[in-house]
Amino acid sequence: MSAxxxxxxxxxAIEPRHAGWGGIGLGLIAWFIALPPALVRTPLPSIVIGVLxxxxxxxxxxxxxxxxxxxxxxxxxxxxxxxVASTKSGVGNLKDVVTWSALIAATLRYATPLVxxxxxxxxxxxxxxxxxxxxGMMLTGAFFGIFGADLLDSWFLGLLVGMAAGAVLAFVxxxxxxxxxxxxxxxxxxINFLALGVTGYxxxxxxxxxxxxxxxARVPDVSLPVVKDIPFVGDAIGKASLLTWIALIGVVxxxxxxxxxxxxxxxxxxxxxxxxxxxxxxxxxxxxxxxVIASGALAAMGGAYLSIGFVGSFNQNMTAGRGFIALxxxxxxxxxPGGALAAALLFGFxxxxxxxxxxxxxxxxxxxxxxxxxLTLIAVAGVIGRSRPPAAAGQPYVKE
Amino acid sequence: MTEEPRAGQALAGEGGPEAAAxxxxxxxxxxxxxxxxxxxxxxxxxxxxxxGLVIFVTGHNPFSTYKAxxxxxxxxxxxxxxxxxxxxxxxxxxxxxxxxxxxxxxxxLAVAFAFRCGLFNIGGQGQYFVGTxxxxxxxxxxxxxxxxxxxxxxxxxxxxxxxxxxxxxxVLKATVGAHEVISTIMLNWxxxxxxxxxxxxxxxxxxxxxxxxxxxxxxxxxxxAKLPVFWGDPELQGLHVGIFIALxxxxxxxxxLNRSTTxxxxxxxxxxxxxxxxxxxSVGRNYILVMAVCGAFAGLAGSMDILGWEFHVATNxxxxxxxxxxxxAVALLGRNTASGTAVAALLFGAxxxxxxxxxxxxxxxxxxxxxxxxxxxQGLVVxxxxxxxxxxxxxxxxxxxxxxxxAAPLAxxxxxxx
Numbered sequence: 041m042s043a044x045x046x047x048x049x050x051x052x053a054i055e056p057r058h059a060g061w062g063g064i065g066l067g068l069i070a071w072f073i074a075l076p077p078a079l080v081r082t083p084l085p086s087i088v089i090g091v092l093x094x095x096x097x098x099x100x101x102x103x104x105x106x107x108x109x110x111x112x113x114x115x116x117x118x119x120x121x122x123x124v125a126s127t128k129s130g131v132g133n134l135k136d137v138v139t140w141s142a143l144i145a146a147t148l149r150y151a152t153p154l155v156x157x158x159x160x161x162x163x164x165x166x167x168x169x170x171x172x173x174x175x176g177m178m179l180t181g182a183f184f185g186i187f188g189a190d191l192l193d194s195w196f197l198g199l200l201v202g203m204a205a206g207a208v209l210a211f212v213x214x215x216x217x218x219x220x221x222x223x224x225x226x227x228x229x230x231i232n233f234l235a236l237g238v239t240g241y242x243x244x245x246x247x248x249x250x251x252x253x254x255x256x257a258r259v260p261d262v263s264l265p266v267v268k269d270i271p272f273v274g275d276a277i278g279k280a281s282l283l284t285w286i287a288l289i290g291v292v293x294x295x296x297x298x299x300x301x302x303x304x305x306x307x308x309x310x311x312x313x314x315x316x317x318x319x320x321x322x323x324x325x326x327x328x329x330x331x332v333i334a335s336g337a338l339a340a341m342g343g344a345y346l347s348i349g350f351v352g353s354f355n356q357n358m359t360a361g362r363g364f365i366a367l368x369x370x371x372x373x374x375x376x377p378g379g380a381l382a383a384a385l386l387f388g389f390x391x392x393x394x395x396x397x398x399x400x401x402x403x404x405x406x407x408x409x410x411x412x413x414x415l416t417l418i419a420v421a422g423v424i425g426r427s428r429p430p431a432a433a434g435q436p437y438v439k440e
Numbered sequence: 441m442t443e444e445p446r447a448g449q450a451l452a453g454e455g456g457p458e459a460a461a462x463x464x465x466x467x468x469x470x471x472x473x474x475x476x477x478x479x480x481x482x483x484x485x486x487x488x489x490x491x492g493l494v495i496f497v498t499g500h501n502p503f504s505t506y507k508a509x510x511x512x513x514x515x516x517x518x519x520x521x522x523x524x525x526x527x528x529x530x531x532x533x534x535x536x537x538x539x540x541x542x543x544x545x546x547x548x549l550a551v552a553f554a555f556r557c558g559l560f561n562i563g564g565q566g567q568y569f570v571g572t573x574x575x576x577x578x579x580x581x582x583x584x585x586x587x588x589x590x591x592x593x594x595x596x597x598x599x600x601x602x603x604x605x606x607x608x609x610x611v612l613k614a615t616v617g618a619h620e621v622i623s624t625i626m627l628n629w630x631x632x633x634x635x636x637x638x639x640x641x642x643x644x645x646x647x648x649x650x651x652x653x654x655x656x657x658x659x660x661x662x663x664x665a666k667l668p669v670f671w672g673d674p675e676l677q678g679l680h681v682g683i684f685i686a687l688x689x690x691x692x693x694x695x696x697l698n699r700s701t702t703x704x705x706x707x708x709x710x711x712x713x714x715x716x717x718x719x720x721x722s723v724g725r726n727y728i729l730v731m732a733v734c735g736a737f738a739g740l741a742g743s744m745d746i747l748g749w750e751f752h753v754a755t756n757x758x759x760x761x762x763x764x765x766x767x768x769a770v771a772l773l774g775r776n777t778a779s780g781t782a783v784a785a786l787l788f789g790a791x792x793x794x795x796x797x798x799x800x801x802x803x804x805x806x807x808x809x810x811x812x813x814x815x816x817x818q819g820l821v822v823x824x825x826x827x828x829x830x831x832x833x834x835x836x837x838x839x840x841x842x843x844x845x846x847a848a849p850l851a852x853x854x855x856x857x858x
Contacts, residue, residue, distance in 0.1 A: 172562075172621065212823070222826035225560050225621050229768060230823035237815030238494075244809050245498050356812075360759065361629055371622060403643040410633035413626040417608075420618040420626075429619075 056103020063096030063112025070119035074126040075138045081131075083124045090120025129400065137396045141275035146395065148277065148284050149350060151381075151388030153178065153359075155287040156342025157366025158373065158380035159294050160335035164210075165375060166298060167331030168311035168324075168432040169217050172228035173209070174339045175363025176235030181206040181340025183239035186252050186347040186354045195257040195348050202344035203337040209235060210336020214329050221436035232363075240356045252353045259283050259349040283345040288381075290338075295377040307331060311430035314437040324437050339363065368416035375429060387412040480773050480780065484787065487820035491813055495805075505805045512799035513537050513790035533799045535672045535679040539749055541789030542682040543568070546741035547767025548785050549693050550606075550734040552776040554620075556697060557730040558710040563609060563624025565764025566631035567602040567735040571742025573635055574601035576753045577645060579666075579746060580659035590664040595685075595743045602739015603732040605631065610731025614724030620731070628764075636755050647752075657754040667748045682744035687782065689737060694778035696733070706730055738764060762815070766792075769818045772825040791817065 070089040073080045080086065093116030101109030126134060157174050164171040171177075184205035189198025213231050216222040259282050268278030298304040307327055309317040314324045346362070347354045365387050372386075373379025390411045397405035492502035514533025516522055522530055547564045554561035575598040582590060609627060612618035638645040639658045647659045672678025697703040708716040709726045717723050741763060746753070766788050773787070774780030793799050795810035 172625070216823060216827050220827035222823075223560075225562075226768075226772065226822060226826035229562065229765075230819050230826055233765070233769070233815055233819030233822060235819075237812045237817075237819055240812035241494065241498070241809060241816060244806065244812065357759070361632070364625055364629060367622075368626065401642070403637050403640040403646075406640050406643075407633060407637040409636075410630045413629040413633075417612075417623060417626045417630070420616075420622050421612055422616045422618070 056100040056105045057108060059096045059103070060100035060105045060108025060112050063093040063100060064108070064115045066090075066093035066096060067112065067115025067117075067119035070116065071122040071126070074123035076135050076140075079131065079134070080123075081127055083120075083127045086123030086127075087120050090116045090123070092116070093119060133400060137393070137400070141272055143389070143392050143396070144276035145280070146392035147385060147389040148280050149388070150391040151384045152281065152284045152287050152349070153342035153345050153362050154366045154369055154384035154387055155291060155381055156283075156345065157339045157363055158369040158384055159287075159290055159377060160338035160342070161367055161370035162294065162298075162373075162375055162377060162380060163307075163331050163338065164335035165370065165433050166311045166430055167307050167328045168314060168430060168435065168437070169214070169328055169332050169335075170224040170228065170434045171213070171332070171335055172225055172367060173213050173231030173235075173363075174335075174366050175359055175361065176228075176232035177206045177209050177336045177339035178343035178346075178363040178366070179235045179239055179357065179359045180209050181343030182347040182358055183243060183343075183354055185340070185344030186256055187242070187246070189257045189348050190253060193257060195259045198257065198348055199259065199341065199344050202347075203340045206336040206338075206340020206343070207333045208336075210333045210339075211329075213336070214332035217332070217436070218325055218328050221438070224434050224436075236357060243354060243356060251355065252347075254352070256348060256352060258352055259345070281345065281349045283341065283349050286341075287345075291377045291381045298377070308430070311432055314432050314435075318437075318439065324439070328437075339366070342366065365412050368412055371429075372416055372419050386415070480775060480784070483773060483821060483824045486824055487817045490820055491817045494816060495813070500805060505810070508801050508804040509791070509794035509810065512794035512796070512801070514793070514799070515790060532672065532676070533793065536677070536793040536796070536799060537786075537790045538679050538683050539677065540792045541786050542686040542748070543741035543744050543763050544766055544770055544785035544789050544792075545686040545782050546689055546737045546744065547764050548770030548774060548781040549689060549767075549778075550602075550738035550741070550764075551767045551771035552774065552778075552781050553693060553697070553706075553737065554730055554734045555771060555776045556710045557706045557726060558713060559613070559620050559727065559730060559734075561606065561609075561624055561731065561734045562621055562768065563606055563627050563764075564734070564738045564767040565761070566624070566628035567606045567738030568742045568761070568764040569628075569631040569635050569758070570601040570605045571598035571739030572746050572750075572753055573638060573645075573742075574598045574739070575743035575746040576658045576661060576751075579661035580752075581662075583662035583664060585664055587664045590662070591667060591747060594661075594665050594747055595740065598739045598743030598746070599736045600739070602735035602737070602742065604735065606735025606738070607728060607732040610728035613731070614727040620727075632758060635753065635758050639753050639755050655754075656756070658752045661747060661751040665747055666751065667744070677749050680744075680748040682748045685740070685744065686785075689740065690778045690782050693737075693781075697778070702729070738767070741767075766818060769821045773821050788814075788818070 066089050070086040070093060072078065073089075074083070074086050094113050097109045097112030097114075097116060099109075100112060103109075157178055160177065161171055161174050181202040183202075185198050185202030187198070188201025189195050192198060192201070209231055212234075213224075213227055216227040216230075217224045261279055262282045262285055263279040264277070268274040270278070296304075298308060306317065306322045310322060310324050310327045310331075317327075318324050342362075343359060346358060351358070366384070369380045369383035369387060372383035373381070390408060394405050394408040397408055488506070492506065495502040495505050510516065511530075512533055514530045514535070514537050517527065517530035517534045547568055550564045550567060551561050575594045578594040578597040579590070582593070585593070605627060606624070609618075609620045609623040612623050613620045637643055640646065640656050641654070643656070645658055647653075647655070647657055649659070667680040667682055669678040669680050695703075697706065705716070705721045705726055706729075708719065708721055709723050713723050716726075745763070750757075770784045770788055771781055774782070774784035791814045792811075795807060795814050797807045800807040800810055
């Protein structure tokens with residue numbers, strides 16, 4: 041695993057693949073030791089570790105692991121460069137930005153809506169219906185979530201109203217995509233425009249200039265009994281919104297459903313080869329309807345988290361592209377719940393960091409928000425392994 | 441069923457590898473053949489009808505609302521009986537409508553050109569953004585240049601910026617097969633945040649005016665780079681020459697597509713990439729070229745707004761901008777044809793200006809509410825257009841009424857197939 045071994049003998053004492061991963065790890069460590077709490081104030085150790093990471097990458101490259109090898113080389117250089125930059129900046133600033141427990145807690149907060157959206161996207165696309173309308177379904181959930189919570193004076197009923205509204209919008213997408221065999225991307229974009237217009241219209245018509253009231257019922261936070269008392273871990277993950285926990289459970293549940301249950305297998309078969317699925321007696325139409333509607337309800341849950349969980353109010357177009365980041369997480373995570381969770385956490389982390397970076401550079405922090413989209417571009421370019429959508433995604437199905 | 445004619449084939453969409461060849465262009469080609477001008481008109485009417493229901497259900501009067509919006513568009517200027525005072529207002533409003541129509545034509549073309557090659561360019565908004573950034577940068581620098589070269593330089597910079605931005609998606613599609621929908625969506629947001637960074641407080645392109653250091657806005661475009669105003673008062677946002685540039689672009693679009701080898705190849709790839717490849721056309725080269733041309737249109741749109749009436753980029757305006765996204769509705773309603781796009785752009789341009797804070801009478805309908813109405817109508821139009829099956833069914837039923845030359849054998853075959 042270590043680079044020392046990697047350079048020691050050309051015999052297969054260590055697999056090139058492991059050397060690649062090790063190199064990536066070393067690159068991260070190189071930066072990590074220059075940040076709080078370790079705070080090594082001289083760049084030399086980081087540079088040494090960075091060089092080792094590059095060496096491990098080169099070894100992995102020689103062994104034929106192209107992507108991992110380059111990954112390790114990039115990680116080594118970036119880690120060392122980051123560490124050098126960190127040692128040059130003030131300790132106070134660093135401590136302001138990098139408080140790991142707070143960063144992790146913020147990452148979870150930012151990732152939650154993305155996770156819900158991504159789960160929705162996976163369900164729909166695995167059934168063969170491309171869903172670029174996630175943004176609109178999320179926005180609908182955000183508005184109707186707080187609208188319902190305000191009118192019915194209960195966060196739970198508000199959540200249900202939001203999900204129902206998302207499901208209705210998803211039903212429209214399903215009807216056009218399945219029955220009318222519409223182009224799914226066009227229909228999805230229509231959903232986004234409709235959601236933007238309808239939520240903005242009702243919001244202004246009902247609340248006017250005042251905006252949503254301050255005392256709307258909010259989704260409660262839930263503390264983990266034992267975990268919250270553990271020093272570092274407690275600050276990071278001891279307490280979070282109920283919906284954050286549901287999102288995390290949802291990832292596991294969807295993974296089990298898709299890959300360990302007969303119904304999940306049927307759903308995937310409809311997305312991969314609908315004709316074959318129909319031949320063995322699975323109703324393609326019904327499966328896709330259920331999947332798309334579930335997708336809308338899930339995405340709407342993510343939106344409702346924004347309005348009645350996170351912020352406590354609504355404003356026009358409040359999702360501001362989060363639905364598209366969720367779509368990016370689906371692709372980045374290769375249409376798998378676990379992968380999408382990892383992507384959502386990565387994107388959430390970049391948002392959390394962007395909130396704190398203004399200490400260093402206010403405008404630079406803004407640029408940081410583009411990171412999820414740039415990473416996804418790199419991912420679809422095939423640099424980090426090929427991401428492959430379900431075979432029949434986007435193709436209307438006609439029964440014979 | 442397998443012997444179905446091409447219009448039907450485009451819709452059949454069998455599961456399996458062959459189905460990948462059913463491009464949006466092929467579907468829409470079937471649609472264009474079938475619908476003529478009646479279907480787009482019906483589409484728009486249906487969208488307005490549903491939006492009217494929304495107005496009615498929320499307790500307003502749809503008739504007076506639509507009338508107020510119509511008066512806000514200034515299109516009543518063409519009526520000879522409009523009296524002198526109203527006529528002045530109408531002229532001002534019509535100038536606004538045409539100012540907004542110019543970039544809409546261009547972003548519409550940016551989407552339409554891609555559709556004709558079987559690509560869905562959702563990235564018009566991002567390409568428009570980079571166009572505005574390039575235009576504002578060039579337009580506010582080089583203040584001592586003579587007027588015409590300065591304007592041309594700014595326009596070219598914006599056009600090239602848009603072309604390069606969209607070209608990224610084209611290259612990704614041609615080389616590694618990355619789906620252009622995904623890459624253009626991502627490029628939109630990258631462009632969005634890049635602009636929010638460039639003109640932010642202490643951003644690299646924030647204004648250099650000492651009095652405005654707390655305002656996240658770019659420098660003002662120099663007088664030498666402003667497009668000349670030919671109707672109305674330049675101080676009151678009179679109509680600039682951008683509308684003619686946009687109409688020239690419509691002509692260019694038509695000539696490239698219908699009267700050039702490139703256009704023939706583009707359409708061939710759009711209708712069936714596999715057949716085009718078999719016929720010796722480089723599909724990848726066409727993808728890159730088409731995306732670059734699309735980006736050029738959208739980037740040009742950005743320069744029209746910056747050099748014509750906005751004169752600066754403010755980070756607050758970036759999230760509000762919808763010109764690129766409206767281009768999707770414009771192109772789809774215009775059936776991806778040159779003339780159709782121009783007409784559809786006028787419709788949406790009129791809607792935007794008719795529902796704007798400046799033009800709509802707030803005593804009758806709240807402008808902020810009305811601008812959401814525009815978004816609803818935009819969504820409805822796109823939704824209805826997406827369901828080409830409805831239209832084809834209607835047209836099949838009504839073929840006797842809508843009969844077109846050359847359609848007869850097609851219809852006969854279909855009867856057999858059914």
